[in-house]
Amino acid sequence: MSSVNQVYIAVIGAGGVGRHFLSQLSVLSHKVPNISLVLISRSTKSLRASHRTTPLSLETWEKDLEASTSPALTVDQTLKFLQELPDKRVLIDNTSSQDVADAYPAFLNHGISIVTPNKKAFSSTLDLWHSIHESSYRPYDPYLGRGLLYHESSVGAGLPIISTLKDLIDTGDTVRRIEGVFSGTMSFLFNNFAPVDGKGGKWSAEVRKAKEAGFTEPDPRDDLNGVDVARKLVILARLVGLQVQSTESFPVQSLIPVELEGAESGEVFMERLGEFDKQMDEVKNEAVLEGKVVRFVGSVDVGRRALKVGLEKLDKAHPIAGLEGSDNIVSFYTESAGGAVTAMGVTADLIKVIQRVS
Numbered sequence: 227m228s229s230v231n232q233v234y235i236a237v238i239g240a241g242g243v244g245r246h247f248l249s250q251l252s253v254l255s256h257k258v259p260n261i262s263l264v265l266i267s268r269s270t271k272s273l274r275a276s277h278r279t280t281p282l283s284l285e286t287w288e289k290d291l292e293a294s295t296s297p298a299l300t301v302d303q304t305l306k307f308l309q310e311l312p313d314k315r316v317l318i319d320n321t322s323s324q325d326v327a328d329a330y331p332a333f334l335n336h337g338i339s340i341v342t343p344n345k346k347a348f349s350s351t352l353d354l355w356h357s358i359h360e361s362s363y364r365p366y367d368p369y370l371g372r373g374l375l376y377h378e379s380s381v382g383a384g385l386p387i388i389s390t391l392k393d394l395i396d397t398g399d400t401v402r403r404i405e406g407v408f409s410g411t412m413s414f415l416f417n418n419f420a421p422v423d424g425k426g427g428k429w430s431a432e433v434r435k436a437k438e439a440g441f442t443e444p445d446p447r448d449d450l451n452g453v454d455v456a457r458k459l460v461i462l463a464r465l466v467g468l469q470v471q472s473t474e475s476f477p478v479q480s481l482i483p484v485e486l487e488g489a490e491s492g493e494v495f496m497e498r499l500g501e502f503d504k505q506m507d508e509v510k511n512e513a514v515l516e517g518k519v520v521r522f523v524g525s526v527d528v529g530r531r532a533l534k535v536g537l538e539k540l541d542k543a544h545p546i547a548g549l550e551g552s553d554n555i556v557s558f559y560t561e562s563a564g565g566a567v568t569a570m571g572v573t574a575d576l577i578k579v580i581q582r583v584s
């Protein structure tokens with residue numbers, strides 16, 4: 227395991243996303259043999275490979291972690307553990323922990339790369355955002371290597387939204403507007419509650435279905451309050467250069483009825499949600515009367531520096547209206563056209579080659 231060509235991987239978080247990630251890493255490890263899994267940490271326990279001996283098993287990790295008596299590592303312990311390994315170390319943060327996110331600059335400054343879907347790193351304070359990005363642009367250091375940063379899945383899950391936006395910016399295009407449906411939960415809810423054919427179920431029943439299908443966060447209020455979408459918009463807006471302070475700097479519409487804002491638990495909230503179906507029916511019917519459908523949309527007007535999250539009435543022919551299931555969709559409105567667009571594809575590829583060879 228101590229070969230210089232090894233890539234040492236530490237995984238924090240083995241929940242819904244982390245578990246799938248580890249099974250995909252297992253498949254990848256058959257094609258890319260120099261991967262060594264050295265750490266898996268959950269909130270209560272962890273599993274570490276002995277340095278320079280045998281990596282953790284990607285086949286039996288779940289059983290091994292269950293049997294482990296080692297407590298979770300603190301962020302500092304994780305950093306120290308990875309610092310002791312040679313070059314090429316990657317931290318996979320599959321949590322939504324602010325503490326882990328706050329430590330990204332330290333990991334990057336020690337040449338440790340980061341891959342993550344954790345939105346908190348990029349949508350909390352502007353200071354953290356700048357600090358993470360400065361650390362990820364450090365030049366290659368012959369002793370530490372260089373920490374790279376990839377967070378594609380922080381917006382639009384696996385859809386290539388962040389890489390596309392970065393390519394547009396890096397090749398000099400001007401992004402005027404970004405608009406889309408950025409929540410699998412909200413997409414599922416509105417596609418089923420207010421479909422284009424005018425039918426659709428009761429709002430509370432659709433929320434229940436979304437929860438049972440595993441689309442929502444464990445407490446569906448974390449999706450319905452709009453903050454998840456707001457975080458994703460902050461990330462995109464900051465990537466195009468807007469200095470957005472926080473998710474509270476712009477209008478975010480919550481779909482939680484005022485009367486249920488103080489519900490003591492997700493269960494109580496779900497039990498009482500049906501009492502407010504009439505309110506949501508009114509929202510739906512208002513759109514129907516105009517020949518439209520209602521959807522939960524996020525947008526960034528770059529020129530006006532205006533971000534917005536909330537309900538919008540859309541023509542039935544609008545691409546957002548025709549979404550299915552829990553699909554996300556995003557549109558980037560930009561300036562370039564014709565040959566310039568093709569040249570941008572070439573330049574974007576060149577940038578990737580330069581990053582990989584230098």
Ligand SMILES: NC(=O)C1=CN([C@@H]2O[C@H](COP(=O)(O)OP(=O)(O)OC[C@H]3O[C@@H](n4cnc5c(N)ncnc54)[C@H](OP(=O)(O)O)[C@@H]3O)[C@@H](O)[C@H]2O)C=CC1
Pocket residue numbers: 238239240241242243244267268269270271298320321322323325326343344345379380383
């Ligand atoms: N679910 C989805 O479809 C999507 C999720 N995301 C993002 O992916 C991330 C993970 O989501 P998901 O897997 O659904 O979340 P889960 O709640 O299912 O899993 C989170 C995992 O992180 C662990 N954890 C939390 N805090 C710490 C900590 N401080 N130290 C060590 N481990 C910790 C938890 O431990 P324990 O197991 O002990 O509880 C758990 O294993 C989130 O940031 C989410 O916003 C992004 C896009 C889509």
Ligand SMILES: N[C@@H](CC=O)C(=O)O
Pocket residue numbers: 408409410411412441442443449454
């Ligand atoms: N709850 C989110 C999942 C991760 O960001 C969604 O519904 O899209």
Ligand code: NA
Pocket residue numbers: 378379380381382383384385386387388
């Ligand atoms: Na994505």
